Amino acid sequence: MFTKVGASAYKTDLHNTIALLDQLQQPHKSFKSIHIAGTNGKGSTSHMLAAIFQQAGYKTGLYTSPHLIDFRERIRVNGEMVSEEFVTSFTENLKPAIAEIAPSFFELTVAMAFSYFQQQQVDIAIIEVGLGGRLDSTNVITPELSVITNISYDHKQILGDTLPQIASEKAGIIKPNIPVVISETQSEVAEVFINKAKENNSPIVFADQEWMEAQSTINKAHLDVQILDTAEQQMRTLKLDLSGQYQEKNLMGVLSAVKQLQQQGWHISWQHVITALSHVKKLTGLRGRWDVVDLHPLTVLDVGHNEAGISEIMEQLRHVNYQQLHIVVGFVKDKEVDKVLPLFPTTAHYYFCKAQLPRALDEVALAEMGAANGLNGHAYPSVQAALHAAKQHAQKDDMILVCGSFFIVAEVM
Known part of the structure; x- marks a missing residue:
């Protein structure tokens, strides 16, 4: 498997x-x-x-x-x-x-x-x-x-x-x-x-090339986007319940797909699009994409796990207000962890951990790699132990981010 x-x-x-x-x-x-x-x-x-x-x-x-x-x-x-x-x-x-x-x-x-x-x-x-x-x-x-x-x-x-x-x-x-x-x-x-x-x-x-983002505002639980239809020169306003700013790129692909499908005769109205995009999680069961699971401290789960995915998460962090950042992180062995670790902020507290599967990267080895990149924290033998430690150390105005692998997020959930 x-x-x-x-x-x-x-x-x-x-x-x-x-x-x-x-x-x-x-x-x-x-x-x-x-x-x-x-x-x-x-x-x-x-x-x-x-x-x-x-x-x-x-x-x-x-x-x-x-x-x-x-x-x-x-x-x-x-x-x-x-x-x-x-x-x-x-x-x-x-x-x-x-x-x-x-x-x-x-x-x-x-x-x-x-x-x-x-x-x-x-x-x-x-x-x-x-x-x-x-x-x-x-x-x-x-x-x-x-x-x-x-x-x-x-x-x-x-x-x-x-x-x-x-x-x-x-x-x-x-x-x-x-x-x-x-x-x-x-x-x-x-x-x-x-x-x-x-x-x-x-x-x-x-x-x-069909859509141009005019403005986006990130709230804790959703993303407000104003987007220009370049062909019709019409501004559209959308509220996404997927609050990661990286969803803007995906959104453009979705809107172009809808245009193509409408041309093929599928009956999809703009109102269907507006309503659906504000209720994606409820309609489909999607989880783990800048998934806000608690507000005090702000706790976010994200399945981003490669260089591009982690880059997007780090970009998103710049838009969030918090006192101190606590990152619970683990990877699988076949990811290029040496390329990803330099993307993480050196000011955060780290809780290095390992999901319970053979493909998981050893948490002590990960902590050593983290330290070599200026990331300070401790190694924990399980995701639960790492999250527990993060919750103990975090104040109500802090933020806990869980990322690095689908399997880390799954064990938290």
Whole structure:
């Protein structure tokens, strides 16, 4: 299982997924879909789009990964998790095929999601890529639209160690004649997407060229954004219940996706968009993105875990008022921790910890690496011990930030 052990669990072709879906009479061909790839932001983008479709009255499937607490978070219809009964009966019925095909955990989960969406007769399914794009198990669908959020360094041992190489893997979700939205124009990789789209005769849109952010205000629990539609020269005002400022980039991708979908005949009004974006968490169950869980002291959970994700969190911190910052942090071994640690503030108190999984980086080793970067604190053998210590030391006007890994945030939750 990739979640626990990392790259050794990753399968580098679609053979098993196709074989599983053949056993199930190809459920992925029975519903319409939107496919979302990218290094950071694909989870938030997926949930925002799902919320918009739900608000517009469509029966909406949502497939994401990883989960935080319950496996069933990965597979939802209209925000409701797949039933335990479906998970167990699906697995039981597929045991002979599992023995024969020997799929990975992720391959089996994709097949399960697609079967569930077929059974539920969804109008649309929002499908988040697990890792990469070209060889990801989800890349068997022919969607209505492809969305690629952004490209930064992550999973270099699998996807390549230059941004164009990584972009090329993500661009693998671009399908012949299917429009693609790129959320963020990045000069190093824009050509990769343009060329791939041209090769596939796919219309391509760069969202940050269709929209321009005029102003944004961060409140503790939401983000107020004024954004200009550059084609219509019309200012739009939105209130997002996802309060991380980094959501502005994802928002542009979502709004461009909505434009494309409206042109395809999907009945989505601007009012649906406004209402949905102010209730994404309630509609879809999204957690862990600048997730404010307490106000005194201000306690925030964020699953950001790579260089770009941590950079966005540090940028967000500049907009927050607090007396002292306490950071509970842990990583998995295959992240480039040496690139990430210099981004953290040296003025914070640190609580270095380790999630309970084999892939987790040793907390003492992390504390030593932290100290080498001027980050002072103590090592704790568990996330709970680290959080407990942070809560004991924090005053009511302080801030506690929990970040570094999905698994650290999951254990706090």
